Amino acid sequence: xxxxxxxxxxxxxxxxxxxxxxxxxxxxxxxxxxxxxxxxxxxxxxxxxxxxxxxxxxxxxxxxxxxxxxxxxxxxxxxxxxxxxxxxxxxxxxxxxxxxxxxxxxxxxxxxxxxxxxxxxxxxxxxxxxxxxxxxxxxxxxxxxxxxxxxxxxxxxxxxxxxxxxxxxxxxxxxxxxxxxxxxxxxxxxxxxxxxxxxxxxxxxxxxxxxxxxxxxxxxxxxxxxxxxxxxxxxxxxxxxxxxxxxxxxxxxxxxxxxxxxxxxxxxxxxxxxxxxxxxxxxxxxxxxxxxxxxxxxxxxxxxxxxxxxxxxxxxxxxxxxxxxxxxxxxxxxxxxxxxxxxxxxxxxxxxxxxxxxxxxxxxxxxxxxxxxxxxxxxxxxxxx
Amino acid sequence: xxxxxxxxxxxxxxxxxxxxxxxxxxxxxxxxxxxxxxxxxxxxxxxxxxxxxxxxxxxxxxxxxxxxxxxxxxxxxxxxxxxxxxxxxxxxxxxxxxxxxxxxxxxxxxxxxxxxxxxxxxxxxxxxxxxxxxxxxxxxxxxxxxxxxxxxxxxxxxxxxxxxxxxxxxxxxxxxxxxxxxxxxxxxxxxxxxxxxxxxxxxxxxxxxxxxxxxxxxxxxxxxxxxxxxxxxxxxxxxxxxxxxxxxxxxxxxxxxxxxxxxxxxxxxxxxxxxxxxxxxxxxxxxxxxxxxxxxxxxxxxxxxxxxxxxxxxxxxxxxxxxxxxxxxxxxxxxxxxxxxxxxxxxxxxxxxxxxxxxxxxxxxxxxxxxxxxxxxxxxxxxxx
Numbered sequence: 001x002x003x004x005x006x007x008x009x010x011x012x013x014x015x016x017x018x019x020x021x022x023x024x025x026x027x028x029x030x031x032x033x034x035x036x037x038x039x040x041x042x043x044x045x046x047x048x049x050x051x052x053x054x055x056x057x058x059x060x061x062x063x064x065x066x067x068x069x070x071x072x073x074x075x076x077x078x079x080x081x082x083x084x085x086x087x088x089x090x091x092x093x094x095x096x097x098x099x100x101x102x103x104x105x106x107x108x109x110x111x112x113x114x115x116x117x118x119x120x121x122x123x124x125x126x127x128x129x130x131x132x133x134x135x136x137x138x139x140x141x142x143x144x145x146x147x148x149x150x151x152x153x154x155x156x157x158x159x160x161x162x163x164x165x166x167x168x169x170x171x172x173x174x175x176x177x178x179x180x181x182x183x184x185x186x187x188x189x190x191x192x193x194x195x196x197x198x199x200x201x202x203x204x205x206x207x208x209x210x211x212x213x214x215x216x217x218x219x220x221x222x223x224x225x226x227x228x229x230x231x232x233x234x235x236x237x238x239x240x241x242x243x244x245x246x247x248x249x250x251x252x253x254x255x256x257x258x259x260x261x262x263x264x265x266x267x268x269x270x271x272x273x274x275x276x277x278x279x280x281x282x283x284x285x286x287x288x289x290x291x292x293x294x295x296x297x298x299x300x301x302x303x304x305x306x307x308x309x310x311x312x313x314x315x316x317x318x319x320x321x322x323x324x325x326x327x328x329x330x331x332x333x334x335x336x337x338x339x340x341x342x343x344x345x346x347x348x349x350x351x352x353x354x355x356x357x358x359x360x361x362x363x364x365x366x367x368x369x370x371x372x373x374x375x376x377x378x379x380x381x382x383x384x385x
Numbered sequence: 386x387x388x389x390x391x392x393x394x395x396x397x398x399x400x401x402x403x404x405x406x407x408x409x410x411x412x413x414x415x416x417x418x419x420x421x422x423x424x425x426x427x428x429x430x431x432x433x434x435x436x437x438x439x440x441x442x443x444x445x446x447x448x449x450x451x452x453x454x455x456x457x458x459x460x461x462x463x464x465x466x467x468x469x470x471x472x473x474x475x476x477x478x479x480x481x482x483x484x485x486x487x488x489x490x491x492x493x494x495x496x497x498x499x500x501x502x503x504x505x506x507x508x509x510x511x512x513x514x515x516x517x518x519x520x521x522x523x524x525x526x527x528x529x530x531x532x533x534x535x536x537x538x539x540x541x542x543x544x545x546x547x548x549x550x551x552x553x554x555x556x557x558x559x560x561x562x563x564x565x566x567x568x569x570x571x572x573x574x575x576x577x578x579x580x581x582x583x584x585x586x587x588x589x590x591x592x593x594x595x596x597x598x599x600x601x602x603x604x605x606x607x608x609x610x611x612x613x614x615x616x617x618x619x620x621x622x623x624x625x626x627x628x629x630x631x632x633x634x635x636x637x638x639x640x641x642x643x644x645x646x647x648x649x650x651x652x653x654x655x656x657x658x659x660x661x662x663x664x665x666x667x668x669x670x671x672x673x674x675x676x677x678x679x680x681x682x683x684x685x686x687x688x689x690x691x692x693x694x695x696x697x698x699x700x701x702x703x704x705x706x707x708x709x710x711x712x713x714x715x716x717x718x719x720x721x722x723x724x725x726x727x728x729x730x731x732x733x734x735x736x737x738x739x740x741x742x743x744x745x746x747x748x749x750x751x752x753x754x755x756x757x758x759x760x761x762x763x764x765x766x767x768x769x770x
Contacts, residue, residue: 028494028770062712084713103677103713104666106729109413128669131728153669160714161667161675281489282546284513284538290546292488296744297769300685327447327740328469328488329545343516344491355712359681359745362767381767382747384682385413 024370025346029279030293032357033367034376038273039069039255046237046254047076053241058082058100058230060252063355065380066364067092069255080122082232082250085385086113092380098122100151100230102188102250104161106135109385115139118146124228126188128153128163130175137179149185150176151228154215156208158192164211166218173224186226186247187215194236196265197305205242216245235266258354259313263305274354274364275315278330280345289320289341291330293349299356300325312349322349409755410731414664415678417742418752419761423658424454424640431622431639432461438626443467443485443615445637448740450765451749452477454640465507467635470770471498477765483507485536485615487573487635489546491520494770500524503531509613511573513538513548515560522564534570535561536613539600541593543577549596551603558609571611571632572600579621581650582690590627601630620651643739644698648690659739659749660700663715665730674705674726676715678734684741685710697734707734 024033050057059073060082070081070093080098083089089099090113104127105114114136117123127133127150136148152172155162163169169187176184189212194204212229219226231240232250234257240249253261256274261267276298278291295311303309310322311330319337322330330349334341341347351357358364359381366374409418435442444458445467455466455478465483468474474484475498489512490499499521502508512518512535521533537557540547548554554572561569574597579589597614604611616625617634619642625634638646641659646652663678680696688694695707696715704722707715715734719726726732736742743749744766751759 026493028492030769104728106666107413107664107677108411128667129728132666135729153667155670159670159673160711160716161669163669279492281491281517282513282538284546284548285540285544288544292492295684295686295741299680300687300741301680302685324545326545327744331545343489343514344520356680356685359712360767361769382745384415384746 022372024277024367024372027277027365027372029277029346030291030297031277032361032364033275033277033372034256034364035273036366036368036373038271039072042254042257042271042273043073043076046251047078049238050240050249051077055240055246056248058098058248058250059255060102060232060250061088061092061380063252063358064255065092065358065378065383066376067095067379068376071095073255079248082252083380085383086110086117087383087385088380089117091383096121100124100126100188100250102126102230104128104132104153106132108140111136111139113385114148115146118148122149124149124151124185126151126153128161130172133172133176133179133182137182139181147181147183149183151186151188151230152176152184154187154189154212156189156191156211157194158190160190160192162189166214169215170218170222170224173219174222177224184224186228186230187212187219188228188230188250191231191233191236194233194239195305196235197263201236201239202242205236205239209243209245212243212245234261235264238266253354256354256358259303259309259350259352260305262350263303263309269315269350272350274358275348275350276312276357278347278349280341280343280347283341283343287334289332289334291332291347292328293330294328295325296327297357297360298325298330298349298351299353299360301353301356303352312351315348315350317347407757409662409752409757412662412750412757414662414731415676415682416662417746417749418660418662418757419641419749420658421751421753421758423656424457427639427642427656427658428458428461431636432463434623435625435634436462440625440631441633443483443633443635444640445487445617445635446473446477446765448637448743449640450477450743450763450768451761452480452764453761456480458640464633467637468765470768471495471502472768472770473765474502476768481506485509485511485573485635487511487615489513489517489538491517493525496521496524498770499533500531503533507534509534509536509570511536511538513546515557518557518561518564518567522567524566532566532568534568536571536573536615537561537569539572539574539597541574541576541596542579543575545575545577547574551599554600555603555607555609558604559607562609569609571613571615572597572604573613573615573635576616576618576621579618579624580690581620582648586621586624587627590621590624594628594630597628597630619646620649623651638739641739641743644688644694644735644737645690647735648688648694654700654735657735659743660733660735661697661742663732663734665726665728665732668726668728672719674717674719676717676732677713678715679713680710681712682742682745683710683715683734683736684738684745686738686741688737697736700733700735702732
């Protein structure tokens with residue numbers, strides 16, 4: 001019998017792998033379990049928010065990297081998908097008609113992958129340099145007549161990538177318009193600095209809007225009004241309506257959430273869908289329990305909002321601290337906990353940062369509460385190009 | 386034409402994948418390149434040291450996770466291989482006759498994998514608890530008559546796992562001797578606290594020896610003298626002769642080395658075999674260059690000996706600092722550098738910690754200087770059980 005972990009959408013039911021019959025406590029650890037009810041609620045919440053505000057939703061697949069979850073996002077109304085690399089899109093976003101590579105993909109191997117994608121998809125690429133625009137325009141066009149849409153990456157305060165100068169942004173849009181094989185479609189940005197824990201999100205969004213509107217107005221004046229204004233990030237996603245110029249958002253982490261989401265106050269613990277199940281393998285050293293999950297299971301990412309809190313959160317033993325990770329060992333300090341772990345005990349740990357954690361897995365086990373119901377391969381894991 | 390990247394041992398020549406004909410600057414980035422001459426020198430150096438001191442060498446495959454490098458280590462005189470998990474051993478250590486799982490593998494899924502391994506291999510497991518010994522002894526023995534060797538994990542000062550009490554160690558050895566399906570073979574330990582940057586490695590090794598000898602003498606008195614005394618760690622490896630009781634070592638990182646190895650003074654830069662090749666994808670934000678390699682390429686591990694030095698070392702631009710990694714972006718600060726990067730430039734970066742970096746790759750490109758010569762799959766990547 002095939003039990004659907006997702007009561008909707010129905011088309012997914014046909015393609016799911018067989019249900020795992022073992023109770024969860026018999027499945028091998030370390031194991032990353034994803035609760036399907038929580039995923040459904042998270043996806044529905046973002047779909048409701050964006051449709052209610054008439055904002056297009058183009059989820060970033062970087063968090064789940066799985067075709068199964070891509071399909072679910074599309075069936076729940078996403079207008080398309082986002083990925084960082086074309087190889088990831090080919091592996092896990094291929095069911096979308098419309099794909100944004102939110103990353104300057106201009107090296108020859110990536111241009112070849114973009115060509116493949118563009119055979120059957122609307123493809124856009126985010127760039128922030130003359131060099132990237134020229135290389136994408138000059139790409140090899142053997143057996144291809146595709147035109148790639150380009151979005152100009154704007155720095156709205158995160159200061160990682162993106163153009164901050166109005167003049168340079170307009171000049172780049174004009175250059176794109178003059179080049180063959182590419183089309184100027186609009187702008188994109190990543191407001192990574194806007195966090196609900198800031199004193200005022202509204203003020204943060206107002207600063208973003210100021211930068212954004214200056215560029216949009218200048219582009220408009222130059223006859224190049226952007227069709228697409230693509231924003232996003234999970235922490236700022238539900239404040240998007242404060243910037244009416246935004247046409248679409250690209251949140252990724254919201255599908256699963258993690259300790260960062262909770263500490264940045266964009267999710268509650270009950271919105272966290274993905275937990276590492278681990279087994280205590282040693283209690284020989286006093287004051288400590290060691291589990292069979294280390295940096296090769298969790299990644300070494302700290303919690304951005306609370307960097308001294310440890311390498312993950314023991315949801316059932318909040319006084320215990322996952323203080324250190326080596327490759328295969330997680331060391332839990334017990335000084336502040338009344339838990340008395342025994343060798344063989346199992347624990348559930350909420351990762352600090354779920355995206356690199358998923359990227360370390362070959363597959364995810366889908367659970368409904370404590371019941372394993374199916375599994376999903378991490379199709380775009382390790383796709384680096 | 387098949388060119389051997391390893392002039393010896395000859396049996397490897399037959400099984401290598403075709404030579405990559407593209408010059409290295411045409412291969413896609415991000416890319417982890419492994420220089421075969423440096424690997425050969427590193428392996429030869431450790432083989433010479435151990436054979437010269439009549440110490441058995443049982444390399445840990447955690448660093449390379451690749452059957453190709455396992456074969457090379459065996460052909461150069463390793464007596465067997467070490468892995469943390471039985472699934473890793475099945476994927477990448479299967480050519481060894483003799484395998485040590487230096488990790489308490491006692492859950493039912495791991496016991497089943499151990500049984501599979503034991504059908505054709507001498508298999509030993511390191512443990513530090515009564516529970517682990519009992520579970521391994523009581524494992525399901527359908528279609529199997531295998532006996533697993535057990536080594537008792539001793540805490541010699543690293544305080545992660547291992548028994549520190551002489552009395553408990555002897556009691557555990559006696560228990561093992563009383564149980565079916567297992568055999569007491571000796572002790573193992575990880576001297577992770579002994580680093581060449583310490584004031585005196587000799588003093589550190591003397592402390593280790595003191596703990597070790599107390600346990601060995603007590604076991605001897607109880608009629609249970611350990612046949613195997615298994616130590617190791619790359620930083621302490623070449624000081625092993627200071628503890629004549631040690632019969633074998635299990636270094637892993639020495640095959641490739643990394644910035645940790647250099648900063649811990651157990652390798653020179655010229656002994657580092659594995660470099661990430663990356664491309665500059667943005668220079669839009671002032672004072673910064675952004676490359677196409679982030680935490681999903683390098684891992685987020687800091688340099689243990691120099692945690693403020695950044696997320697990797699730009700070997701050709703030592704003044705530039707890889708200051709931040711997000712998932713797909715590496716942010717290089719240029720304030721202390723006279724390098725003027727352009728979009729499209731390529732850089733070589735020495736990872737802080739090579740083991741999790743390799744674990745993020747599907748394959749490694751083997752190079753001889755600047756010439757790609759072959760590639761190797763990372764066979765045990767993501768093997769968590």
